[in-house]
Amino acid sequence: MSCFYLALGIPFIFALLVPFLHKKFNPKIHTGWFILFVPLVILFYLLSLNPSIAGGKTIYLTLLWISAYDINLTANIDGLSLLFGLIIVGMGFLVILYSIYYMSKLREALDNFYVYLLLFIGSMLGLVFSDNVFVLYVFWEMTSISSFLLIAFWFQREKSRSGALKSMLITIFGGLSMLAGLIILSMITDTNSIREMISKVGIIQSHYLFVPAMVLILTGAFAKSVQFPFSIWLPDAMEAPTPVSAYLHSATMVKAGIYLVARLTPVFGGVPQWFWFVSGIGLVTLLYGSINAVRQTDLKALLAYSTIGQLGLIMSLLGLGSAALYFEAANEGAIYAVAIFAAIFHLVNHATFKGCLFMVVGIIDHELGTRDIRKLGGLLQLMPISFLLAVIGSFAMAGLPPFNGFLSKELFFTAVLNAVKMNIFHMETWGVLLVFLAWIASVFTFIYCMTMLFKTFAGVPKGRKLKKKVHEAPIGMLISPSILAGLVIAMFCYPNFFSKHLLQPAWEAVLPTFATSGLLQIEISAWHGLNTELLMTIGVVAVGTLLYKTIRKWYGIYRYYPTALTLNNMYEFLLEKLEQFSLAVTNRYMTGSVRDYLVYIFGVIILAGGGALLMFDGISFNSSQDSAVSFYELLLLFGMLSAALAVLLAKTRLAAVVAVGALGFLVAFFFVLFRAPDLALTQLVVETITTVLFLLCFYHLPRLKKDDSPIRFKAVNGVISAGVGLLVTLFALSANGNRLFESVSKFYENAYELAGANNIVNAILVDFRGFDTMLEILVLSMAGLGVYVLIKLHLAGRTENEGTK
Amino acid sequence: METCMSIVVGILFAIGTYLILSKTLLRIILGTSIIGHGVNLLILTMGGLKKGGPPILGLQGITFTDPLPQALVLTAIVINFATTALFLVLSYRTYRVLGTDDLEQLRGYENE
Numbered sequence: 024m025s026c027f028y029l030a031l032g033i034p035f036i037f038a039l040l041v042p043f044l045h046k047k048f049n050p051k052i053h054t055g056w057f058i059l060f061v062p063l064v065i066l067f068y069l070l071s072l073n074p075s076i077a078g079g080k081t082i083y084l085t086l087l088w089i090s091a092y093d094i095n096l097t098a099n100i101d102g103l104s105l106l107f108g109l110i111i112v113g114m115g116f117l118v119i120l121y122s123i124y125y126m127s128k129l130r131e132a133l134d135n136f137y138v139y140l141l142l143f144i145g146s147m148l149g150l151v152f153s154d155n156v157f158v159l160y161v162f163w164e165m166t167s168i169s170s171f172l173l174i175a176f177w178f179q180r181e182k183s184r185s186g187a188l189k190s191m192l193i194t195i196f197g198g199l200s201m202l203a204g205l206i207i208l209s210m211i212t213d214t215n216s217i218r219e220m221i222s223k224v225g226i227i228q229s230h231y232l233f234v235p236a237m238v239l240i241l242t243g244a245f246a247k248s249v250q251f252p253f254s255i256w257l258p259d260a261m262e263a264p265t266p267v268s269a270y271l272h273s274a275t276m277v278k279a280g281i282y283l284v285a286r287l288t289p290v291f292g293g294v295p296q297w298f299w300f301v302s303g304i305g306l307v308t309l310l311y312g313s314i315n316a317v318r319q320t321d322l323k324a325l326l327a328y329s330t331i332g333q334l335g336l337i338m339s340l341l342g343l344g345s346a347a348l349y350f351e352a353a354n355e356g357a358i359y360a361v362a363i364f365a366a367i368f369h370l371v372n373h374a375t376f377k378g379c380l381f382m383v384v385g386i387i388d389h390e391l392g393t394r395d396i397r398k399l400g401g402l403l404q405l406m407p408i409s410f411l412l413a414v415i416g417s418f419a420m421a422g423l424p425p426f427n428g429f430l431s432k433e434l435f436f437t438a439v440l441n442a443v444k445m446n447i448f449h450m451e452t453w454g455v456l457l458v459f460l461a462w463i464a465s466v467f468t469f470i471y472c473m474t475m476l477f478k479t480f481a482g483v484p485k486g487r488k489l490k491k492k493v494h495e496a497p498i499g500m501l502i503s504p505s506i507l508a509g510l511v512i513a514m515f516c517y518p519n520f521f522s523k524h525l526l527q528p529a530w531e532a533v534l535p536t537f538a539t540s541g542l543l544q545i546e547i548s549a550w551h552g553l554n555t556e557l558l559m560t561i562g563v564v565a566v567g568t569l570l571y572k573t574i575r576k577w578y579g580i581y582r583y584y585p586t587a588l589t590l591n592n593m594y595e596f597l598l599e600k601l602e603q604f605s606l607a608v609t610n611r612y613m614t615g616s617v618r619d620y621l622v623y624i625f626g627v628i629i630l631a632g633g634g635a636l637l638m639f640d641g642i643s644f645n646s647s648q649d650s651a652v653s654f655y656e657l658l659l660l661f662g663m664l665s666a667a668l669a670v671l672l673a674k675t676r677l678a679a680v681v682a683v684g685a686l687g688f689l690v691a692f693f694f695v696l697f698r699a700p701d702l703a704l705t706q707l708v709v710e711t712i713t714t715v716l717f718l719l720c721f722y723h724l725p726r727l728k729k730d731d732s733p734i735r736f737k738a739v740n741g742v743i744s745a746g747v748g749l750l751v752t753l754f755a756l757s758a759n760g761n762r763l764f765e766s767v768s769k770f771y772e773n774a775y776e777l778a779g780a781n782n783i784v785n786a787i788l789v790d791f792r793g794f795d796t797m798l799e800i801l802v803l804s805m806a807g808l809g810v811y812v813l814i815k816l817h818l819a820g821r822t823e824n825e826g827t828k
Numbered sequence: 829m830e831t832c833m834s835i836v837v838g839i840l841f842a843i844g845t846y847l848i849l850s851k852t853l854l855r856i857i858l859g860t861s862i863i864g865h866g867v868n869l870l871i872l873t874m875g876g877l878k879k880g881g882p883p884i885l886g887l888q889g890i891t892f893t894d895p896l897p898q899a900l901v902l903t904a905i906v907i908n909f910a911t912t913a914l915f916l917v918l919s920y921r922t923y924r925v926l927g928t929d930d931l932e933q934l935r936g937y938e939n940e
Contacts, residue, residue, distance in 0.1 A: 615935040618849055625845060650829045650878040660836050667843045670858050683858050690865050697872055698882040698893040702901055709909045713861070720916045724854050725929055732851065740849040748842025755834035755870060766875070768896045775885050783883040783892065787899040799903055806910035810917045 027098060028086055030068045031152065034145030037061050038138045045134035054133040055123035062115035062144060069108050076105050077528050079538070083154070083218070093215050099154035102528025106367070107151040107282055109525070110374050114274040115144050117503040121382055122266040124499040125389060136176060136264070143169035147275055151282055155215050156205040160198070163247070166276050167194040173271060174263040186259035189594070193256045197246020201283075204239030207232050208290070221289045221535060228294060237291050240283070241300060248280025250338055251308040254331045255590045261323040265385030268323060273330045273381055274374040281334065281370060284341050285533050288363070293348030295448040302342025302442075306460050308335025313467035317474065317574075318581045322384045322394040325475055326377065329420065332468060333373050339461075340366035340435060343442045347534060357542035359445065362438035364530045364545055368518075369431035371526070375510045376419035376428055380475075382504035383413045386496040387479065396474070400482040405493045408501055410480045415508040421472035421567075422465065422560060427514035429560075430547055432465065436556040462559055469567030470574070518547040622743055629746040632754065642753055645760030656696060663689045674729070676721045684714035701784050833873040840866035853919040853929040857912065864908040868901045 037058065045054045072082070082100040089095070119140070126133060146165035153159040168191075175187035209215050211230045212223045220227065227233060246253040260272050271277070284301060291297040312332025319325035344363030350356030386409050387402065388394040403410050415426060422432030439461045443454035495501075514521055522545065531538035551557070570577070612623070636642055666686040673679035687710035694703035771783050771791060780786035788796050840862055847859025875898075880891030883898065923929050 617931050617935070618851065621849055625849075644831075646831045648876075649831055650876075652829045652832055656829065657832075660832060664836060664839060667840055667862055670862060671843050671847065676854065679854070679858055683861055686862065686865060690869065693869065694872075697877055698880070699872065699898045699901075700882055700884075702868075702872075702898055702905065705902055705905050709905055713909060713912055716913055716916055720920050721854065723920050724923055727852060727854065740846055743849065744842045744845035747845045748838040748840075751841045751866070751870065752834050752838030755837060755873060756831065758874060759830045759834060766894050766896065768892075768894045771895055772885075772892060781885040783885065783895040784898045784902065787895060788902060792899065795903065799906060802907055803910045806914045809914050813914075813917045813921045 027084055028096070030065050031145065031148050033061055033065060034141040034148070038141040038145070041137045041141065042134045049133060050128045053123050053128045054137055055119055055126070058137050058141065059116065059119050061141065062112040062119065066109065066112040066116060069105060069112065072100060073105060073524065076100060076102055077524050094157045095155055096158055097154040097216060098152045099218055100152060101532040102530070103285060103532035104151045106371070106525050106529040108148055110371065111144065111147050111151070111275050114270055114374060114378055117378065117506060118266045118270040121500060121503040124497055125266055125385055126264065139169050139172040139176070143173065143271060143276070147279070150279055154217050156209060156217060157215055160202050160205060163201070163279065164195065164198050166279060167191060167198060170194070170271050170276055173267045174260050176264055176267070177262070180262065183262040186262040190256040190260045193246050193253050197243040197253065200239045201243020204236045204243065207236040207239065211236070217286060224290055227290060234296055237297060240287065244280035244283045245304060248277050248334050248338065249331050250280070250304050250335060251311050252590050254308060254311065255594055257331055258324050258327040261327050265323070265381060265388060269378050269381030269385065273326070273377040277330065277334060278370060281337050281341065284338065285366070288341060288345050288533050289348065289535055292345030298342055298345050298448050301345065302339045305335045305339025305342055306457065308332065309339060309464040310460060313464045313471065316471040317467055320396045322387065322396060322475065322479065325471060326381060326384060329468070329471060330377060332464065333377065336435060337366045337370050337373070340369065340438055343438050346442065346445060346447065348536065349447055354542065357537065358441050360534055360537060360543060361434065361441060361545065363533050364526065365431055365434035365438045367526050367529050368434060372419065372427040372431045372514065375507045375514070376416045376426070379412055379504045379507035379511065380416035380420065383409050383416065386500055390496055391493055396478045399479045403480040406495045408495055412504045412508050413476055413480060415511050417472040417476045419511045421469045422563065424549060425515050426511050430515060430518055430549065433556045433560065435461065436559050440555055462563065465563045466567045466570065469563050470571050473567070473571045515549065522547055622739065625743045625747055629750055632750050636753060636757070641757055643760055644756050659689060659692055674727065676724065676727050679727065680714065680717040680721055683717065684710060687713065701782070829877045830873055833869060833877065837866045837870045837873065851931045853922065853931070857915050857919060860915065861912055868904055871897045871901050871904070
C-alpha cells in the first residue's frame with residue numbers, strides 16, 4: 024500500500040516543481056493548469072478506496088520515521104479521515120480550477136501562490152490521515168504556516184500582514200497548547216497512536232490529568248476552528264485571495280479542529296466535562312458568529328462570521344453527540360448519537376454551500392472591484408447566473424428546502440431536542456436553554472443569509488458608484504460554484520445515497536463502540552411529518568423574515584455594545600502588553616555591554632561545570648602519584664603568581680606589559696623543568712615578540728585609568744573570577760587523581776620507525792598531525808593578514824576619531 | 829607538583845577572568861594572555877609532570893614525558909600569539925577610529 028504514501032506525497036513533490044513550471048510556461052499557460060490534476064489524481068485514488076472503507080473496513084499503514092521515539096508516519100484510513108480527505112481534494116480541485124480564472128497570470132506571483140496551496144493540501148491530508156499524535160501535530164502546524172503564507176499573499180497590504188500575523192499567533196498558540204495535551208495523553212497511555220488511545224479509554228478517563236489534557240487539546244482545536252473567543256482571527260484572514268478564503272478558511276483548515284474533536288470523541292466523550300465544554304463553547308460560538316454576521320457590511324466578513332457560527336453549530340453537535348458514549352452501545356445512546364451524524368452531515372453541507380457562496384462573492388469582487396454591501400445592489404439583472412448560485416448557497420445556509428442545509432438544520436434541531444430529554448449531566452435543568460439558544464442563532468443565521476442575498480442582488484443597480492462596467496463572470500469562474508450548487512441540490516434529493524457511502528462510515532468511525540452494534544441507522548427524509556423540528560424551522564422563517572424587514576428599526580442596538588470590550592480590542596491590548604513586557608525583560612539582560620555577556624557566559628560555565636561536579640560526585644583528590652616539588656620550583660611558582668598579581672594591580676601600562684612579559688618568561692622556565700625543550704624555545708621566542716608588540720601598541724593606546732567602577736561591579740567580577748579559578752583547580756585536581764586510561768602516546772614513541780624523527784614532539788607536529796599544523800599556519804596567516812589590513816587600511820570617508828563626534 | 833600546579837593554574841584563571849571582565853581594552857587583552865598561559869600549564873599538568881626524560885629519542889633513559897600534551901601546547905602557544913597580535917591591533921584600531929578604549933562607551937545603542 025505504498026501507493027497511499029505516494030498519493031499523499033504528490034502535493035509536496037509538485038510544490039517543488041511549481042517554480043520551474045511557472046518560470047518555463049507562464050504567461051503562456053496559467054500555472055494552475057499544471058496543479059489542477061494533483062488533487063484530481065488523489066481524489067480518484069481516495070474514491071477507489073471508498074468502497075472497502077464504506078464496507079466497514081479500516082486500513083492501517085505504517086511508514087517508519089523516527090521509530091526510536093515511536094514517531095512513525097502511521098496512517099489510519101477510516102470513514103472519518105476518508106471523508107475529510109475527499110473534502111480536501113474535492114474542494115481543492117474546484118478551488119484551483121476557480122483560481123485559474125481568479126488569479127491573473129500577468130499580475131500575481133502564481134508560483135508562490137500554488138506552492139503555498141500545495142503545501143497546504145499536502146499537510147491537511149497528512150493531518151487527517153495521521154494516526155500518530157505527534158505526526159498529526161507536525162501537519163497541524165504546517166497547515167497554520169501555509170495559511171499564514173496564503174493570508175499574507177498580498178503582503179504589500181498592511182492589513183494582509185496583520186491578519187496573517189493574527190491568525191498565526193492564535194493558531195500556533197492553540198497548537199502548542201494542543202501539543203502539551205497530546206504529550207499528557209501519550210504519557211498516560213504510553214502510546215502515540217490515537218487508535219491505541221481509544222482502546223485505553225478507561226485508563227485515560229480515570230487519570231487525574233484527564234481534565235488538563237482535555238482542556239489543552241480543546242484549546243488547540245478551538246483556536247483552529249475559530250471557536251469563541253479565538254474566533255477573531257477569521258474575519259481578518261479574509262484579506263487572503265478569495266479562493267484561499269473559500270478553501271482554507273471555510274471548507275478545510277478551520278475544520279481541522281472539528282476533525283480533532285471528532286477523532287478524539289471516543290477518547291474523551293461520555294463525561295460531563297467534555298459534553299459541556301464542547302457543546303457550550305460551540306453554542307456560544309454559534310450565537311456570537313450569527314449575531315455578529317448580521318452587522319457586517321463587507322461580504323467576505325459576513326461570510327467569515329457566518330463560518331464562525333456554522334463551525335460553532337458543528338462543534339456543539341459533536342459535544343451533544345458525545346453523550347451517547349455515556350451509555351453502552353444501547354438504544355438509548357443511539358438516540359443521542361444522531362447529533363454526531365448531524366455534525367458530519369452539516370460539515371459536508373457547509374463545505375458545499377459556503378464554498379459556493381465564497382466563490383460568488385469572489386466573482387462579485389472580481390467583476391465590480393468591491394464587496395461592500397452598501398455599494399452593491401441590483402446585480403440580479405447583470406449577473407443572473409451568479410444570483411442563482413447565491414440563492415442556492417444562501418438558502419441552503421439559512422436551512423431552507425430544497426437544499427441540503429435544510430436537512431442538516433432539521434437534524435440539528437432533532438439533536439438538540441433529543442438532548443433535552445437526557446437525564447444526565449444536569450441536562451434536565453439546562454436543556455431548555457439549549458433549544459432556545461439554538462433557535463435564536465438560527466433566526467440570526469436566516470437574517471444574515473437574506474441580507475447577503477437581497478442587499479447584493481435585489482434593488483436598483485448603484486452603477487454610478489462603480490468604476491467598472493459590470494457583466495457576468497467568465498464561464499470558467501462559474502464552473503466550480505455551479506458544481507457545488509449542484510451538489511447542494513443533489514444532496515437534498517439523494518441524502519441517503521451520500522449517507523450510506525460517505526457519512527455512515529464516518530459516523531461509525533467517531534463512535535467505534537457503536538459501530539458493530541448496528542444501532543447507528545438513520546434514514547434522512549425531507550418530509551418527516553409536522554413535528555417540532557419543522558415547526559421550529561417555520562418559526563425561524565417567520566420571525567427571521569419579520570426581523571429582516573424591520574432591520575432598520577433594531578439595527579441600532581449593535582451600537583450599544585462597548586467597543587472597548589470587543590475581542591479584537593482585548594487581543595490588541597494583550598499583544599501590546601506582551602510586547603512591552605518581553606521588551607522590558609529582554610532589555611534587562613541584553614544590555615549591549617560585553618562585560619555583562621561575559622558574566623553570563625562565565626556564570627553558566629561555573630554553574631554547569633560546578634553543578635556537574637557536585638551532581639556526579641566528581642570531586643576527589645589523590646596526590647599520591649604527584650612528582651616531588653623542589654625549593655627552586657616553589658620559588659618560580661611564587662614568582663609567577665607575583666607577576667600575575669602585578670598585572671592585576673599595575674597602575675601604568677608599562678608595568679602591566681612588563682609583568683605579563685615576566686609571567687611569560689617564567690612559564691618558559693617551567694617548560695624547561697617539565698622536560699619540554701621545544702616548548703621552552705617557542706615560548707621564549709613568542710613571548711619576546713609579544714612583549715615587543717605590546718610595547719609598540721601601548722604607545723598608541725590610552726593610559727590605564729584607575730579602575731573606578733562601583734564596588735558592586737567589582738564584587739561581581741571578583742566572585743565570578745574566583746568561581747572560575749576554583750572550578751579550574753577542582754577540575755584539574757579531580758582529573759589528576761583519577762586517570763581512567765593509559766595515554767595514547769605510546770604510539771608516538773615509535774617516531775623514528777614511523778616518521779624518521781628523533782624528536783617525538785616535532786614528529787607529531789609535522790608528520791602524525793601534519794594537517795593540524797598546516798591549518799594552524801593558515802590561522803596564523805589569516806591573523807597576519809588581519810593585522811596588516813587593520814594597520815594599513817583606511818576606509819574611505821573615515822577620519823580619525825570619527826565615532827566620537 | 830601536580831597539585832601545586834593545579835592551584836597556580838586556578839589562580840591564573842581567576843586573575844585572567846577578572847581582567848577580562850574589566851572595562852579597559854588593554855586589560856582584557858592582558859587577561860586573555862594570562863588565561864592562555866594558564867591553559868598551557870594546565871594541559872601539561874594533565875599529562876603528568878616529570879615522568880621521564882624529554883621526549884627525544886636516543887637520549888638517556890628509556891621513559892619519556894608524555895609528548896602529546898607538549899605537541900598540543902606548542903600549537904596553542906603559536907595560536908595564542910596570533911590571536912593576541914590580532915586583538916592588540918584591533919584595539920589599537922578601535923581606539924584610533926572611535927577615540928575610546930572603554931567598553932562601556934563602545935556598547936551599542938539601545939534596541940539595536
